[in-house]
Amino acid sequence: MSGISAAAHYMRKYGDDDYVIYERQKKLGGTWWMNNYPGCGVDTPTALYSFSFHPKHDWTKFFASQPELLEYVNGTAVRLGITSRIRFSIDVEACEWIEETKRWRVHLRRRKVDKPWALDEPTQEEDAQLEEADRWVHECQVLVSCVGALAAPKDCNIQGHENFQGPLFHSARWDHRVDLTGKDVIVIGNGCSAAQIVPNITPITKSTTQFIRSAQWIIPRPSPALFTNTAFAKYRKYLLDWVPGLNSFIRLGIFMIGEVDFFMFKTTTLGTYLRASKEKVLLEYMRAGCPEKYYEIVLPKYLLGCKRRVLDDDYLSNLHRDNMLLTNDPISHIEEDGVVAASGKKYYADVIVLCNGFKPGLSMTPFRLTGRNGETLEEHFRVLGGIGAYKTCAFHGFPNFFLTAGPNSVTGHTSLLFTSEVVTNLALNVAKPVFTGQAEEVEVTRKAEVEYRKFIEDGLKHTWYLDEHGRNFNIYPYSQIHLLLNCIFYSKKDWNIRYTPKALRRSRMVKLACLAVLLDGGSGFSHRRRYT
Numbered sequence: 001m002s003g004i005s006a007a008a009h010y011m012r013k014y015g016d017d018d019y020v021i022y023e024r025q026k027k028l029g030g031t032w033w034m035n036n037y038p039g040c041g042v043d044t045p046t047a048l049y050s051f052s053f054h055p056k057h058d059w060t061k062f063f064a065s066q067p068e069l070l071e072y073v074n075g076t077a078v079r080l081g082i083t084s085r086i087r088f089s090i091d092v093e094a095c096e097w098i099e100e101t102k103r104w105r106v107h108l109r110r111r112k113v114d115k116p117w118a119l120d121e122p123t124q125e126e127d128a129q130l131e132e133a134d135r136w137v138h139e140c141q142v143l144v145s146c147v148g149a150l151a152a153p154k155d156c157n158i159q160g161h162e163n164f165q166g167p168l169f170h171s172a173r174w175d176h177r178v179d180l181t182g183k184d185v186i187v188i189g190n191g192c193s194a195a196q197i198v199p200n201i202t203p204i205t206k207s208t209t210q211f212i213r214s215a216q217w218i219i220p221r222p223s224p225a226l227f228t229n230t231a232f233a234k235y236r237k238y239l240l241d242w243v244p245g246l247n248s249f250i251r252l253g254i255f256m257i258g259e260v261d262f263f264m265f266k267t268t269t270l271g272t273y274l275r276a277s278k279e280k281v282l283l284e285y286m287r288a289g290c291p292e293k294y295y296e297i298v299l300p301k302y303l304l305g306c307k308r309r310v311l312d313d314d315y316l317s318n319l320h321r322d323n324m325l326l327t328n329d330p331i332s333h334i335e336e337d338g339v340v341a342a343s344g345k346k347y348y349a350d351v352i353v354l355c356n357g358f359k360p361g362l363s364m365t366p367f368r369l370t371g372r373n374g375e376t377l378e379e380h381f382r383v384l385g386g387i388g389a390y391k392t393c394a395f396h397g398f399p400n401f402f403l404t405a406g407p408n409s410v411t412g413h414t415s416l417l418f419t420s421e422v423v424t425n426l427a428l429n430v431a432k433p434v435f436t437g438q439a440e441e442v443e444v445t446r447k448a449e450v451e452y453r454k455f456i457e458d459g460l461k462h463t464w465y466l467d468e469h470g471r472n473f474n475i476y477p478y479s480q481i482h483l484l485l486n487c488i489f490y491s492k493k494d495w496n497i498r499y500t501p502k503a504l505r506r507s508r509m510v511k512l513a514c515l516a517v518l519l520d521g522g523s524g525f526s527h528r529r530r531y532t
Contacts, residue, residue, distance in 0.1 A: 001030050001051075001073055002404040002420040003146035007082045008053055009424050014435055017081070020138065021146075022090040022108060028077055031148055032070045035193070037174040039200035040066035043192055043311045045222075047247070048254045048415045051076060055247050057240035062224060063311070093135075094368040095143060097399065102440040102498075104143040104400065110134040142400045142431050144424075145365055150358040152366060158188075159333040161352075166337075168352040171197060182206050184348050186339055188331070189355030190216055195310045197353065199318035209325045209347050211339070215300040216310045217279075218286055255480070258414040262479050265305035265413070279304045289316030297328045308412045371398035387473035388453040390444045390494070391487060393423045399443035399498075400434060402427035407473040408456050414480050422480075426487040430495060438503040448494035 003021045027033050042049050046064040054076045077083045094107040153170040167178045171193040185205045187194055190212035202208040240247045264274040290298050329341035338348040369377040375397050381387050392409040393402045404420045433439030459477030
């Protein structure tokens, strides 16, 4: 979705379609094409989880399902004429900055092997099938990585998983050839995906066993009158179509509610009070909806906000089913016909579904990125003491390169699409001299990147998910209003701009002309005074 957003903003700002989008998958949709498991949907209000430049007035749900989101993404791309600029089933192998030409050289590979997911790395045999014509390079002035922050599923590192005789797959690689009807199914994990999958498969399985490690804060799914069975809901589309600004007002309202919620996660007096009040309400809700026998493993014992909250999409009520089992018994290993826990108990399974999350780190650049002087992005992070970026989107030593979902761009209280659009506009504004032919390159200064990284680190003290350097490179620690203002009012001193010789000559001529006018004006003023 970030790629569509970047293309749309570029065309609107510069009136140009001289761009190409390389998509690794076979179809459009990004995360909403890759994630199509039962019950898949967004956990951010759809009015906010949509493009600002292409609002949709007829969402059927307050939290849209995967099919409706996929339809919206495809419809947006078709309507704006973006699909003709997309090349599908193309892997980016490497990108390198060419100093002599001031361009990025992108090494590309066409996938000929028909695998369900082009994200999967090719085997040696598959790689050997690629002819020379299936690999080529494309050079460009500006390179933008629109890879999602959570794009690469974690591998299964449980001992013995390779010995399991039944289907074993990740939620983001759902195998629709597998019929779960009447099967013993084990689900490993209890994040947002698992909370959607479990209540949708349990009605048809023989048994569903879910392994969890820690409890989650589960919040009720809001059901505003706009989408419930009311007179207002009946005429919702017409009202949003014909009342000027109504949809924007609703979108702004949802955004501001999320921003108010953000203060609940701060370690201030106000934040502590708001958090304690909310925790009390949520614990009462969870006790009312959860079987008493699961209280000990379902009710969280850590502060609200330490992890992303999980929407209750009939998850708690599903725990009452006779064929549903929830356990926090640690997994020891996997055998041919099931999972063995640390207690020694064996849980038999026909199918195992992994909901163990995604790979952190360099998932936003799943290719080799080499900047100025042959420095790779990994080397750049190593020198600076860990993963980070200037305003989440740029690195010193990597001119004309930007990210739309870079380090510290993730937020737990609002839409990542908002962040993507804000950062994209920053990149387009900064790179304007390049797009208009006035400059060869724009590059953030080392000082600006280091200072901004320190600014982010200061806001992320006492947080979870730290890397080996003791840094949190995922979460943006401030409000989204702060991000918006920070990207709009950026300092031009943070950027080195190498202008073209023609632009420099033009600039000198303009300065000389202005100086001549000033000098001539001063002479004329003196002349008039002399003969008055």
